[in-house]
Amino acid sequence: MVRLEDAVIARLSSHGTTFEVLVDPELALSLRSGQGVDMRSVLVIDKIFKDAKKGDKASDEMVQKTFGTTDALKVAGEIIRRGEIQITTEQRRKMREDRLRQVVALISRRAINPQTGLPHPPARIEGAMEEAGVHIDALKSAEEQLPAIVKALQPILPLKFEVRRVAVKIPPTYTGKACRVVRGFGAVKQEQWLDDGSWAAVVEIPAGVQAEFFDRLNELTRGEVQTKVL
Numbered sequence: 752m753v754r755l756e757d758a759v760i761a762r763l764s765s766h767g768t769t770f771e772v773l774v775d776p777e778l779a780l781s782l783r784s785g786q787g788v789d790m791r792s793v794l795v796i797d798k799i800f801k802d803a804k805k806g807d808k809a810s811d812e813m814v815q816k817t818f819g820t821t822d823a824l825k826v827a828g829e830i831i832r833r834g835e836i837q838i839t840t841e842q843r844r845k846m847r848e849d850r851l852r853q854v855v856a857l858i859s860r861r862a863i864n865p866q867t868g869l870p871h872p873p874a875r876i877e878g879a880m881e882e883a884g885v886h887i888d889a890l891k892s893a894e895e896q897l898p899a900i901v902k903a904l905q906p907i908l909p910l911k912f913e914v915r916r917v918a919v920k921i922p923p924t925y926t927g928k929a930c931r932v933v934r935g936f937g938a939v940k941q942e943q944w945l946d947d948g949s950w951a952a953v954v955e956i957p958a959g960v961q962a963e964f965f966d967r968l969n970e971l972t973r974g975e976v977q978t979k980v981l
Contacts, residue, residue, distance in 0.1 A: 758795040759842065760803050761827070763834030766817050772796075772827045776838050777846065779831050784892050792826040797823040835873040838889075846889035851877070854900055858910070861957040862901075865911040870959035879908040884905070913958035916940070919968065920977040923948030929971050936964050953981065965973035 758773040773795040784787040791797075801809040811821045818826045838846070855873045863870050883903045888896060901910060914937075921929045930950055933939065937956035945951055956964055961980075968976040 755795055757842075759839070760837045761831045761834055762837065763830040766813070768809070768813050768817065769801055770809055770814070770817065770826070770830055770834075771800040772798075772823075772830050772837070773800075773803055773981075774827070774831065776836065776842055777849075779836050780846075780890055781892070782828070782831055783836070783894070786892075790828055794824070794827050797827075799823055799826050799830075822903075843889045847887050850889055850893055850896070851880075851887045854887065854896060855880070857893055857897055858904075859903070860959045862910045862912050863958045865909055868958075871908065871910075876904075876908065879904050881905050905913040911958075914955050915961055916953055916955055916956050917961070917964070918951070918953050918977075918979045918981055920945075920949055920951045920974050921968075921972060925972040925975065928951045929968060929976065932967055932971060936960060 755773070757775075760771050761774050761775045761779055762769060762771045764770075771968070774793050775795065778788050778793040782790075782793055799809045799814050801807050801813075814821050814826055818829055820826060858876050859870050859873050880900065880903075883906075885903050887902050901912075904910060909976060919933060921933075926948070929956045930952075933954050937954045937960075940953045940955055942950065942952040963980060968978065
């Protein structure tokens with residue numbers, strides 16, 4: 752949970768009254784963008800205020816009249832989705848830096864340099880973004896911004912988004928952890944349990960993570976995993 756001093760105010764004015772809640776800025780913005788977020792994690796205090804800075808609580812009567820419920824979690828969700836979220840300059844700067852790292856990581860994992868077949872190092876991607884004058888929006892998710900950023904980078908940085916289909920066979924001893932790792936890297940298109948307890952699957956992964964994928968599975972299975980790029 753975010754510390755009280757790092758919380759921000761989400762505010763909604765309705766029926767001539769202002770309703771405010773104290774929230775984690777990152778989680779509130781994630782919720783607003785449609786991501787599944789636990790409201791208990793978003794709220795710093797499960798109370799609805801008319802003035803959060805003064806600690807003045809909104810009356811249950813006005814909350815009920817405006818939102819049709821006094822459930823703080825449901826009301827807070829409405830305030831966050833429909834109202835405005837106050838973010839300080841420092842918080843916006845930090846969020847922009849975090850978003851930049853997220854964008855760079857997405858490109859590094861999903862794209863390759865078509866000239867070498869290998870992913871671009873993060874430092875090269877970040878340098879190209881600076882050269883292209885890419886603007887990072889702190890209030891939008893990395894996924895939302897990715898298409899426009901890739902378009903801006905392509906005249907400077909050769910990028911190819913490619914998916915690899917990989918067949919894997921994991922021995923019975925390692926199926927628990929290794930299966931979770933496989934699913935975490937990509938989309939499992941086919942799978943079956945073999946008579947000896949092994950797990951066989953065909954998974955689609957971004958080309959940029961192929962080496963990392965193989966390394967991780969070999970580490971987990973002590974080199975006993977079988978893999979083949981299809």
